[in-house]
Amino acid sequence: MRVEYINPFVETAYSILVEVLGGEVKRDNLYLKSTSMPVMGVAALVGLAGDVEGRVLFDMSMETALNIASKMNDEKIDTFDELAKATITELANLITAQAVTKLHELGFKFDLTPPALFTGERMEISDQNVEALIVPMITEQGKIEVNVAIRERM
Amino acid sequence: MKTKQDFPSINERPPDGLKDDGTKVRVLVVDDSIFVAKQIGQILSSEGYEIVATAVDGKEGVDKYKDMFPNVDIVTMDITMPRMDGITALEQIMAFDKNAKVVMISALGKEELVKKALLLGAKNYIVKPLDRKKVLERISSVLK
Numbered sequence: 001m002r003v004e005y006i007n008p009f010v011e012t013a014y015s016i017l018v019e020v021l022g023g024e025v026k027r028d029n030l031y032l033k034s035t036s037m038p039v040m041g042v043a044a045l046v047g048l049a050g051d052v053e054g055r056v057l058f059d060m061s062m063e064t065a066l067n068i069a070s071k072m073n074d075e076k077i078d079t080f081d082e083l084a085k086a087t088i089t090e091l092a093n094l095i096t097a098q099a100v101t102k103l104h105e106l107g108f109k110f111d112l113t114p115p116a117l118f119t120g121e122r123m124e125i126s127d128q129n130v131e132a133l134i135v136p137m138i139t140e141q142g143k144i145e146v147n148v149a150i151r152e153r154m
Numbered sequence: 155m156k157t158k159q160d161f162p163s164i165n166e167r168p169p170d171g172l173k174d175d176g177t178k179v180r181v182l183v184v185d186d187s188i189f190v191a192k193q194i195g196q197i198l199s200s201e202g203y204e205i206v207a208t209a210v211d212g213k214e215g216v217d218k219y220k221d222m223f224p225n226v227d228i229v230t231m232d233i234t235m236p237r238m239d240g241i242t243a244l245e246q247i248m249a250f251d252k253n254a255k256v257v258m259i260s261a262l263g264k265e266e267l268v269k270k271a272l273l274l275g276a277k278n279y280i281v282k283p284l285d286r287k288k289v290l291e292r293i294s295s296v297l298k
Contacts, residue, residue: 016283019283020283072189073189073192074196082188083188083189083192086187086188086189086190087189089187089189090187090189090190090282093187093261093282094261094262094282094283097261097262097263097264097282098261098262098263100263101262101263104263114234
């Protein structure tokens with residue numbers, strides 16, 4: 001996978017997380033996965049289709065998701081209710097919309113699907129023939145992995 | 155004991171959300187995200203506005219605007235929504251009431267749609283993530 005696809009997602013995830021969470025955000029080392037991998041408990045998935053195709057996954061533990069939802073709503077949220085789900089979905093929307101704007105400026109044309117939210121224990125994701133690049137972002141609310149699997153349309 | 159209300163400061167700015175007659179500006183919030191709708195509600199309520207209704211898609215937004223007419227002063231309208239998008243809803247509201255005050259709420263990257271909305275009669279737009287200052291400035295500029 002070409003690195004220019006992932007940079008906009010990493011840069012945008014960083015700036016949006018700093019903006020909406022208001023604390024320090026650190027980027028951990030990027031890594032590559034080409035087989036199936038476990039997801040942490042709450043995953044927001046956005047599909048891409050056009051000149052390039054694939055998906056972006058924002059993966060975090062339930063605890064992190066609740067911490068983020070609490071922070072973004074300025075109130076303690078203990079259960080992953082409709083408001084918490086809408087909050088994590090909106091976070092995925094904000095990051096993806098801004099990243100895609102950058103990719104459009106670089107000349108890549110494609111559309112996005114609305115985010116789909118997956119929750120559960122022991123989930124696994126497999127991408128056929130697409131490597132996934134993962135960038136862990138460490139926030140005061142916990143770790144979010146930005147997991148990008150994109151390829152040029154064949 | 156005397157309270158602050160007994161000695162109102164002549165320099166105190168009235169909240170943006172109050173009209174000249176002291177009644178609250180009435181807002182209809184159209185957004186499919188309960189997170190965003192709640193955020194808009196909190197920001198505007200804190201400045202004296204009254205959220206008189208919310209709608210989860212464009213169709214419900216148009217229906218509520220018509221049902222409540224003329225008791226909505228301003229509409230915040232998301233662009234991307236299921237069933238009926240915000241641009242179509244804007245068109246229908248403007249066709250019903252050419253003086254409607256609609257402010258679009260947009261994610262980044264929807265510049266073409268925002269331009270279209272402004273040509274169709276939207277009075278202003280706000281790009282997410284929503285920031286209290288930005289929201290209040292854009293909304294009050296439409297009411298002036």
